Amino acid sequence: MNLNATLVGQIAVFAVLAWFTMKFVWPPITRALDERAQKIQEGLAAADKAKADLSLAEKRAMDELRQARESAGDMRSAAERQATGLLDEARAEAARIVAAAREAAEKEAGVAMQHAKDSLREQVAVLAVVGAEKILRREINADNHKELLANLKQEL
Amino acid sequence: MATEHTQTASEYVVHHLTHLNTSGERQQVVVDWGIINLDSMFWSIVLGALAVFLLWRAASKATAGVPGRFQCAVEMLVEMVADQAKGIVHSEESRRLVAPLALTVFVWIFFMNAMDLLPVDLLPVIWENIYSAAGGDPHHAYQRVVPTADLNITLGMAIAVLLLCLFYNVKIKGVQGWMHELFNAPFGSHPLLWPVNFAMQMVEFLAKTVSLGMRLFGNMYAGELIFILIAMLGGTATMLGFVGHVIAGSVWAIFHILIITLQAFIFMMLTLVYIGQAHDSH
Numbered sequence: 001m002n003l004n005a006t007l008v009g010q011i012a013v014f015a016v017l018a019w020f021t022m023k024f025v026w027p028p029i030t031r032a033l034d035e036r037a038q039k040i041q042e043g044l045a046a047a048d049k050a051k052a053d054l055s056l057a058e059k060r061a062m063d064e065l066r067q068a069r070e071s072a073g074d075m076r077s078a079a080e081r082q083a084t085g086l087l088d089e090a091r092a093e094a095a096r097i098v099a100a101a102r103e104a105a106e107k108e109a110g111v112a113m114q115h116a117k118d119s120l121r122e123q124v125a126v127l128a129v130v131g132a133e134k135i136l137r138r139e140i141n142a143d144n145h146k147e148l149l150a151n152l153k154q155e156l
Numbered sequence: 157m158a159t160e161h162t163q164t165a166s167e168y169v170v171h172h173l174t175h176l177n178t179s180g181e182r183q184q185v186v187v188d189w190g191i192i193n194l195d196s197m198f199w200s201i202v203l204g205a206l207a208v209f210l211l212w213r214a215a216s217k218a219t220a221g222v223p224g225r226f227q228c229a230v231e232m233l234v235e236m237v238a239d240q241a242k243g244i245v246h247s248e249e250s251r252r253l254v255a256p257l258a259l260t261v262f263v264w265i266f267f268m269n270a271m272d273l274l275p276v277d278l279l280p281v282i283w284e285n286i287y288s289a290a291g292g293d294p295h296h297a298y299q300r301v302v303p304t305a306d307l308n309i310t311l312g313m314a315i316a317v318l319l320l321c322l323f324y325n326v327k328i329k330g331v332q333g334w335m336h337e338l339f340n341a342p343f344g345s346h347p348l349l350w351p352v353n354f355a356m357q358m359v360e361f362l363a364k365t366v367s368l369g370m371r372l373f374g375n376m377y378a379g380e381l382i383f384i385l386i387a388m389l390g391g392t393a394t395m396l397g398f399v400g401h402v403i404a405g406s407v408w409a410i411f412h413i414l415i416i417t418l419q420a421f422i423f424m425m426l427t428l429v430y431i432g433q434a435h436d437s438h
Contacts, residue, residue: 002183003308004191010200010312011319017204017264018257021211026256028215029234032227035220 125153165388172276172384175306176283176298193306200303203267204260211263234259240425244432250324254431257320261313262424268304269376269416273409276383304419305376307369314369317427318361324434337437368426375419379412 129149163171174182175193183191214230223231241255280299287297303309325334338357339350386408390401 002185003187003311004177004183004193005189006177006191006193006196006306006308007312007315008189009192009197010309011316013197013201013204014260014313014316017208018253018260020208021260022253022256025208025211025215026234026252026259028218029211029231030238032218032220032223033231033235036223039220 121156125156128152128156168388168391169381169384171295171298172280173300173381174298175300180296182298193300193308195298195300196303196306196309199271199301200268200309203271203303204264207263207267208260211259233263237262237424241428244425244428245435246432247328247435250328250431250435254320254428258424258428261427262420265304265313265372265423266416266420268302268309269420271302272305272376272379272383272412272416274301276380276387300380302376302380304372305380307373307377310373310376311366311369313372313423314365317368317430318365321361321364321430321434324431328435329437333437364426364430368423368430372419372423375415379408379415382408383412 132149170182176195177183177191177193179188179191211230214227217224218227218231237259238255241251241258245251245254279301280297283299284294284297288294300306325337329337339353341353342356343349343353383405386401386404389397389404391397
């Protein structure tokens with residue numbers, strides 16, 4: 001427990017060590033700590049921002065999806081309407097064509113019938129004349145009854 | 157230890173508690189400014205250099221990125237000291253000096269205290285061999301390896317803290333403000349109280365400094381002495397002494413781990429507290 005100049009020496013050493021720490025140890029470490037704290041803060045802020053962005057993007061995507069769904073529905077109903085219209089039109093067209101065909105066929109049939117009637121009438125007249133000639137050959141001159149026969153033919 | 161005759165127990169203890177100083181003999185008077193304890197100075201400087209070197213290595217490689225384990229450990233230490241300093245010294249400018257100083261105090265004192273955990277005879281015997289090999293008398297190969305068990309070292313640091321306190325008193329309050337405080341605090345500004353106040357302030361500074369130095373010295377000196385006594389137990393070269401040495405030595409060393417850390421921490425905290433008080437006006 002003796003005191004001597006060691007005490008003064010220790011004060012000097014203490015001063016040097018404290019100066020060294022103050023100059024070369026403390027600043028780099030606290031700077032690194034502060035920088036890291038800054039980095040972490042920025043990282044956290046970026047994470048928050050990313051989270052907000054994500055929810056915003058999700059919302060936008062949902063909106064787009066809904067819009068797309070809606071427009072798709074519109075499109076489908078329009079297409080359906082158009083299809084029904086086309087179908088109706090086609091159906092009407094077909095009916096018209098069928099009707100026209102029927103009419104034409106009927107007309108043709110009518111003409112053919114008339115034609116057949118006419119030729120039948122001609123043949124009947126000829127047949128009647130032949131028959132009458134045979135009858136009348138015996139008693140009537142054919143030439144005298146020509147006019148009568150023609151009248152008869154007209155009446156058939 | 158003696159080579160020709162067996163040492164008595166008291167010779168062994170006294171030999172262990174004698175400093176290697178510039179006079180080459182045990183210091184006889186209580187105060188002699190012409191003598192320097194070479195062993196205390198040597199170990200104090202070596203350990204201080206080691207402490208700041210380790211801190212400097214961590215500092216020079218410090219990155220803001222992911223830190224290594226060593227950097228992490230030093231950062232925890234720095235952060236602990238910085239937090240304490242922030243809570244006690246309310247001046248950003250002063251903290252730039254005081255906080256690194258407190259870190260130095262903590263790490264340095266911890267290292268000096270930790271010398272107590274080395275076997276008490278290890279370094280002294282090595283020194284004895286070197287000394288006698290160099291032609292010296294082994295009886296005078298004194299070596300004390302725990303600098304903080306030397307009152308000069310602890311009181312020197314305490315006085316350094318006192319000087320800092322005085323410096324900050326003047327810096328923060330101005331010469332006039334500090335003088336005013338010296339004579340008007342703590343009892344009052346009545347002229348009759350001036351001498352009392354001044355005396356009280358002087359006692360306060362003295363008590364702070366002496367208790368700061370003495371506390372650390374007392375703890376480490378007592379710790380060292382007990383290690384020496386435990387070593388003497390083993391020195392009896394009996395079975396009982398050997399077992400007792402191992403058990404008592406282990407228990408005391410484990411307990412001492414707490415003491416050396418705690419004393420280093422207390423010295424650091426009180427350094428901060430005293431300097432912090434120098435910033436407060438009464």
